[in-house]
Amino acid sequence: MEFNDQQLAAIEHDGSHVLVLAGAGTGKTMVIVGRTAHLIRSGVEPGRILLLTFTRRAAREMTARLRLEVGPASDLLIAGTFHHFCLRTMRSMPKSFGTQDSTVIDRDDQIQVMRLVRSLHRKKGEKFPRASEIVRVASYARNTNIPASEYLERFPRWEDDVNERVLHCISGYGERKTASNYIDFDDILFIFASRLHRDEGLRTKLAGLYDHILVDEMQDTNPLQMLILDGLRDPARLFCVGDDAQSIYAFRGADFRNVHSFTEMVPGSSVLKLERNYRSHQEILDLANWLLSESPLEYGRILEARRGKGFKPFLIDFDSDFDEARWIVEDIVERNDRGARLSEHMIIARTAFSTRATEAALIEKKIPYRYVGGTQLFHAAHVKDVVSLIRCVASMMDEIAWMRYLTIWPGIGDRTAALMIDGIREKRGENPAVIFSWLRSSLKRSSNLVDGLEAVASHWNDPPEAMQRACSCLEEVLETRYAGWEGRKRDLELLVRLCSRHRTLGGFLETYALDPMTSSIVERLENDDCVTLITAHSAKGTEARVCYLLKAEPGQYPHFRSLGDEDAEEEERRVLYVAMTRAMDELILTRSLRRIRFPWSLGLGDGPQAFPGSGYFLRDIPPGLVKHDLDGSLGSGEGDDQIIISWRDRE
DNA sequence: AAGCTCTGCTTTTTT
DNA sequence: AGCAGAGCTT
Secondary structure: OOOOOHHHHHHHHOOOOOEEEEEOOOHHHHHHHHHHHHHHHHOOHHHHEEEOOOHHHHHHHHHHHHHHHHHHHHHHOOEEEEHHHHHHHHHHHHHHHHHOOEEEEEEHHHHHHHHHHHHHHHHOOOOOOHHHHHHHHHHHHHHHHHHHHHHHHHHHOOOHHHHHHHHHHHHHHHHHHHHHHHHHHHHHHHHHHHHHHHHHHHHHHHHHHOOOOEOOHHHHHHHHHHHHHHHOOOOOOEEEEEEEOOOOOHHHOOOOOOOOOHHHHHHOOOEEEEEEEEOOOOHHHHHHHHHHHEEEOOOOOEEOOOOOOOOOOEEEEEEOOOHHHHHHHHHHHHHHOOOHHHHHHHEEEOOOOHHHHHHHHHHHHHOOOEEEEEOHHHHHHHHHHHHHHHHHHHHOOHHHHHHHHHHHOOOHHHHHHHHHHHHHOOOOOHHHHHHHHHHHHHHOOOOOOOHHHHHHOOOOOOOOHHHHHHHHHHHHHHHHHHHOOHHHHHHHHHHHHOOOOOOHHHHHHHHEEEEEHHHHHHHHOOOOOOOEEEEHHOOOOEEEEEEEOOOOOOOOOHHHHHHOOOOHHHHHHHHHHHHHEEEEEEEEEEEEEEOOOOOOOOOOOOOHHOOOOOOOOOOOOOOOOOOOOOOOOOOOOOOOOOOOHHHHOOO
């Protein structure tokens, strides 16, 4: 690898803590990899280097590059997401953290627990925030390290008495969680951070494990994560890399003061900059620069392409998202026929939801693809059913798993299941065999559900076998429950295959609680060259020669859900900015303007009137910045109240 | 009283 | 596609 002077300065920086401000495409990952290699070469033990990223994707990418760069030493590095690292540490010393036997629960399970609690606090027939909304509030408050009560006081969302009961829900949720031995994603960070700062002995011990802590995507760190870095630094040195123009996780509590005020928050630190873009041609950056220049905020970031000039971005309108999807897929096929690899193409979407048409078109044309951020394998109903059986055996206190598993069986509903769960809880500490036989005698009619439990328990240390048995035990009931069973059955076969990578089912559960891979990624194990379909959020940190920006239309950028909230809209601008700057050679923005309909809209009505002229970033693209299929049809002499009409509908 | 079925509503982004 | 709630069946 060759580096420019700025990159080299960062890589070889030998002072105290440092923040590297790095614009899109300036070689951020390369610098982290380069510095790691440099540190190892200068004698730092790889095991004393901690690499933290924000997303699993970034973590995977980084470890892959490190393997190429530093060889087998890369296996000794401690690398992963914040959540991964914290959980790993807690698991290795459970007594210090008080997290023995805990089950990690994902977002869905959180909502499930909250739903139970919510029902106790909601008055009959009353309009009350949904469980998912309450979970969001609770999660945001924890990640920004403020009490939920204070958060609701500062940003009141509901009537006073509703707010109050929402707070009861949140504390009830916490109690329920403790009773079931659950820890959620936020707990992973929270428990780690709180012990780290409360227990001096532990802090000294943990901080003593590392000499260097390298953090990617610093602009996405939240206060909790900053506290973790605070507790671990000194003597360990921080090397944080970030770009405030790419901050797109405020909804998760990310606080870009961690970048803006870095030098104040971390005494003795300095700031370095990477300013030269090596990824894209200038025309692509011109469009991205223009987008930021339209913002009321001063990003002070003008990207300059070292690669010089190339193609202008395309902006193409379609009649429907079906046409849009078909065109993209045909375009990829054509390029592929001319010799381009499929993997050079990335289709970027604002939401996972908006990729349906494209996915269908890819499947129809039999183009292999992987869908990053897509419907996660472990979120599919039938998969959760089977996994619930495994979870029941893993932790008898796992009430969500029991509720799910028991109600799969005909004749057992919420009520019976709840009674059984109470019975199981009373037998806390008993041998599983005792619980199983009690269940068998209590459930005369569906006592064969115990067969599955026993089969899994007796093959606990042979994951593929246990999973196989779990699946065959449930197959009959699930087949009647779900339409299209053949397709779903394939997912279960996938589960068995995934199990073979683990020595125990416990390891299996924990791995996929944190990293619920998509089925299309699993399929990719057999399919190397494929198109990438990805959300803009997951796409950060990646690049591709040809990028299609799916549905670059009103209602997506900014997303209609954020309209009216200035900060949220501004974050949407950065999302679009991130998406655009992924492209190396060609950027193709597509949209379908005619059928914009949001039936559930927030008082916006449906049909084209839903979007008056404002609130769409690409409305006033200066002529010449993109090649539009009807140049100048947008933003020319049309008043603010005008709607956009596809050129196809014009006279 | 518990379980089941049908209908209408909903869908940002991630660990 | 899945969930909440209403209404129907066992």
